[in-house]
Amino acid sequence: MNDLISRFSGQPDVNFRQFARYIDVDKNVVGRSLLYYFVEAEKNPLTQPLIVWLIGGPGCSSVGDAFGSVGPFIVTKDAHGLQKKLFSWNKVSNLLFIDSPIGSKWSYSNTSSDYNNKDDITIFNCLFRIDKILLTFMQKWYEKYPVFKWKDLYLAGSSFVGHIVPNLANALLDDNKQSKQSKFNLKGLILGNPMFRKKLDDIIKIDFFFSWEMINNSLYNKIKKECNAIDENNYFSSIKTNWSPKYKNLVFEADLAAFETDAHNYSPQKLFDVFHPPCAEIDIKIYFSVQAPIVSAEVDMCHPLRVQFYFNLPKVQKSFHGNQTNLSYRWKGCFTANFKYNEADKDLDMLPELKNLLQQSIRITIFMLVFGDQDDIIPIEGTLQHLKKLAEELNIKLTKEETWSFRTKEGGLKYEFGDLLKFLTVKGGNHHVTSSRPLQSFSIFSNFTINWMY
Template structure:
C-alpha cells in the first residue's frame, strides 16, 4: 500500500472521518466490561461555544445489524438526573456487577431492537456543564432549545442517522422533555429544505404530565391501596379541590394550609413513619425498601445487593459508585471539567436550579400536537409508583383521548410469556397506556423484561 494512502487513512481515523462515525469518540472498552461486538461512543457536543455550554452523550449501536435499526433517544427525568448514568440501570447495554467495579450485560437492553443515544440534560446533569453560571438556572424552554441544537449537531457528526427511523423515550420528567423535543423536531421538519427527522413514536414511562393533578393522585393511590382511611382521603379532596381534568391551569398552585396539613398527615399514615421526608422517599417504590448499604463496602470490593420481590434495589447505588471511578470517567471521555464534587446520578451539587413554575405546565396540548401528526404515543406505568401514580395518568390519557375523539379500541389484560403483565388501554391504535404489574417509578429498572417487550412489540412494531 502507498504510504501516502496509509497516512491519509490514519489521519481520517484520528479526526473521526470513517464511515460517518467520529472515531475520536469511540470507547475502546469500559473498565470491567465484558467483550461485545457492538460499538460505543461518547463525548461532548458544544451547544453554545460563547457560553462554554456543552452536553455530554453516550451512543450505543444496536447489537445486531445497527445500520438497519432505528435510533432511540433516551432522556430521564428529575429534573435533576443524568440520562447517561440512567442507561446503566435501565435500557442500556450494561449494569454493574455486585461489587460495582465492573459491568455485566443487561439481558433486556433496548439495543436488541434499536441504536441508543443517551443525553445528559439539562445543563448541570451528569457530565454536561456550562462555564456561565446563569446557564444552570434552566427550565423547559432553555432545556429544549439546547436539546434541539444538540440533535442537529449530533446528526452532522453521525450522518448515517440523519433520516433514520427515530423514537423518543424517557421516564418521569421526560414527560416534559420528550414531547417538547418531539414538537421541536417536527417544527424543524416544516422549515427544513435539507433532511427531516423521521419520528416514528414516543415511549414514556410514568411521565409527569399534569403536576398538580399527579400530586393529588398520590392520595387517591394511598386510599385505593388501603394505606390511608376514607376520612383522611375525603379531607384531602375537600381541602385541596379546585383542580380537575377539565379545569387545569398552568399557573403555579399554592396548596392551602389545611390542604398541606392533610397531605402531610396522609404521608405519615401511609408509611407508618414520623418523618415526612422519609415517607416521601418511599414514593419511588411502595412495595420495596430502598437500598441503604454503605459506600465503604464498595470501596473495599464487597458485593452490595438488596433483592426484594425480584428487583435488586442497589443497582442505582452501584451505578453511582462505578461512575466515580477515575478510569471509568477517562474511558467515557467524560468529566473534562474535573468536577469539584462527587458524581451522582440524580440531584448532585452542580448548582442546577430548575424552574418550579415549569413543572406545573400542562403537557396534554404538546401530546395532542404530536398525535395530530399521526405519531403514536405509548405510555407505560408501574403500579407500585407513588410519585406519578397510574390512577392519575389514566385520567390524563382519558381526557386526551376524549378531547381528540379517539375511540377506546382495547381495554384488556396484556400478557408476556404466559405471565400477566398488566392492563392495556388503547385508543385508535394511536395512544396507548399499559400498566406494569410490580413495577415502580422506573419501569425499565424494576421490570426490564416487560419494558423491552413493550418497546419491541408495541412501540416499534406498531409503527411498521
Template sequence: MLRNKLDDLAKFDLFFSREMINNSVYNQIKKECNAIDENNYFFNLKAIWSATCKNLMEQAILVAFKTDANNYLPLKLFDIFRDPCAENEQDLNLGKQVVELITEVDMCSPLRAQCYFNLPEVQRAFHGNRTKLSYRWKGCFTANFKYNKADMDLDMLPALKNLLQQSIPITIFSGDQDGIIPAVGTLEHLKKLAEELNIKLTKEEAWSFRNQDGGSKYVFGDLLTFLTVKGGNHHVTASRPSQALDIFTNFVINWMH
C-alpha cells in the same frame, strides 16, 4: 408527569386503592383538596393548597407508609412497596457489600453506577475525566440536580393532543408502584384527552409478559395506548427492564408497520 397538581391528588387515589389509607382519611382529602377546575388548567396555574389540605396530605403519606415525620423518606414515593437504598457511596468505596437485590430489584443501582464510573480504571477505559477534575462524578439523581421547578406545572396534554391530531401514535407506560406519578392519575388524564378528541376507549385488558401478568392495557382508538407495568416503580426501565424493552420493541414494530 402530565398535570402536576392532579398527580398530587392521584397519590391518594393510589394509596386508597392499595388500602394504605382508610376511607375516612381519603374522603377528607378529596373534600378539602379536590376544589380544582380541571378544565381551567393553564400552563402557569400552580396548585395552591389550603393549609388544612397540605396538612391532610402530609399526614396521609405518613399513615400510608406507617411512619412519622422524623423517619419518613420522600424516596419511598418512588416505589411504594420496596424500601429505598439504605446504603451510601462510602460503603462501596470502603469495599463493603450493600444489599444487591430487594424483591428482584436492585434499589441501590444508582449508587453502584456512581461508584463504578468513579473507578480510575473505568474512567481510563472510556477516556473519561481526561482533565483530572478535582471532584468526583455524580449522577444527576444524586447530585442535587438543579432544574426550574416551575416547569413541573406545565400542562403536557396540549402537546400530546397536537401529536395525536397529526396522527402520530403514542404509547405511555407507568409502573403500578410509582407514588410520584401514579398510573391511576395518568389514566384519568388520558381519558380526558381522548374525550376532548372524541376518541373512544376501544380496549381495556390485561397484557402478559412471558406468560405472566404484565399489567393493564388501555387502547384509545388506533393511536393512543397506555400500559401499567406490574411491579414497576417510578423508574420502570430499572425495576422492570425486560417488560420496558418489550413495550418499546412492540411500539417500534407496530409504528414501523
C-alpha cells in the same frame, strides 16, 4: 472515531461499538456542552432505528440511567465492573443517551447562569430553552453520525420526560417545517410513568393511600375537602397552584401515616417504591469493595448506588471522555446541588403538546405500573384519566381494552385509543419500570412500539 470507547472498566466482551464525548450546543459560546453515550445495535445497526433516551428528575443523568434501565450493561454487585443486560433495547435499535439540560451530571457550561434552569417571570421559558439546546444537540450529533440521519427516530424516557420529550418532539417537527437542511424522521414516542398533569397526580396520590388502607377515612376526607377544585376540565397549567398550608400539613401527615414513620425518618424517595424499603447508603458496603446486598429478590433497590460508585471511578470517567472540567462535586445520579429548577414548571399541562403530536400522526406508547403496585409519584389512575381526556378532545374512541402477554405470562392491561395512542400497564416493579421490570419493558418496546410502527 475519536469518540469511540475502547472498553469500560470491568466490561465483558461485546459485538457492538460504543461512543461518548461532549458536543457543544452553542456556536457562539465555547464550553457549553452536553455529554452523550451512543450504543450501536447488536445486529445490523445501519438498518435499525435510533432511540433517544432521556431521563427526568429534572436534572438526572440519562447516561447514568443507561446502566440501570435500557442500556447494554448493569453494574456488578461489587460495583467495580459490568455485566451484560439480557434485555437491552440495543438488541433491536441504536441507543443515544444525553445528559440534559446543562448541569445534569457531566454536561457543563463555562457560563454560570446556564446552571439556573428556571425563570421567575415565565415558567414556559425553561422548557423552551431546554428544547432549543436539545434541538441544536441533535443537529450537531447528526453531523457526527450522518448515516443515522435518515433512520427512523423515536424519543423515549421516563418520569419528568413527560414534559421534556413531547416538547422536544414538537421542536423537531417545527424545525422540519422551517429548515430546508435538517429533517428529523420522527416516528413516535415511548414514555414510562410520564408526568403530564402533576397537580391532579398529587391529589390522586391520596386516593392511592386510601384505597390501600394506608390512611384512615377521617384524614382522607379532610384532605379531599381542603384541596383545590382541580379536575381534568379545570387544569390551569400556566398558574402555579398554591396549596393552602393546611392542605400541605394534611398531605405530610398522610405521608407519615402511609409509611408508618415520623417526620425525622420520613424519606420522599419512598414514593418511588411504596412497598420496598430504600437501600441505605450506610448499609451497602461497596465503598469497601465488599459485595453489595440485594434488598429485594424482585427489585434491586441498591443498584443506583452501585452505578454512582462506578461512575466516580477515574478510569470510568476517562472511558466516557467525561468530566473534562474536573468538576468539584462527585457524580450522583440525581438531585445534585448544582442543578437549579423552577418547581412551577412541573405544573405545566402537557396535553396540548401530546395533542399536537397526535394530530401530526406521531404514534405514542405509554407504559406504567398497574394501579396498586409500587409507584405513588405518578399513579396510573391519573395518567389514564389524562389520556381519556386527551382522546375525548381529539374525538378518538377507546377501540380496544384487553390483557397483553409476554412469554405466555400476563403482563398487564392494554388500552388502544384509535391507531395512534397505546397505554399499557405493567404488573409489579416500581416507578422505574425499565429497571424493575426489564423483560416486560423490552417486550413492550419491541412488540408494541417498534412492530406497531411498521
